[in-house]
Amino acid sequence: MKKTLTWKKLYVGKTSGTGEGLFTKVNFKKGDHIFTWEGTLKKGRYPYYVGSRWLQIEKYQWIAPLRSNPGCT
Structure with missing residues (x-):
């Protein structure tokens, strides 16, 4: 059975390279x-x-989120 992660279980953090990652x-x-x-x-x-x-x-290539997207806060 496939599971879906909620936004509470995801976070943005620093990567070992340059920038941030999910x-x-x-x-x-x-x-x-x-x-x-x-x-x-x-x-x-x-x-x-x-x-x-x-x-x-x-x-x-990028995805610019819609304003209704939970990731667009």
């Missing part, structure tokens, strides 16, 4: 639904400050 307080397996991030796909190079709430999915 982490969880529980273990999950391949195929588990972690979260849904709805928004507009943005492609290209952007200044670092425009993506403070954006989710990077590839080197030059």
Whole structure:
């Protein structure tokens, strides 16, 4: 049975590289639904400050969250 993590079990933390990453307080397996991030796909190079709430999915691809998205606080 697949489980869905709630926002209470996810957090943003510093990575060992540069920047921040999304982490969880529980273990999950391949195929588990972690979260849904709805928004507009943005492609290209952007200044670092425009993506403070954006989710990077590839080197030059981002999802800009909708205002109704729980991740857009």
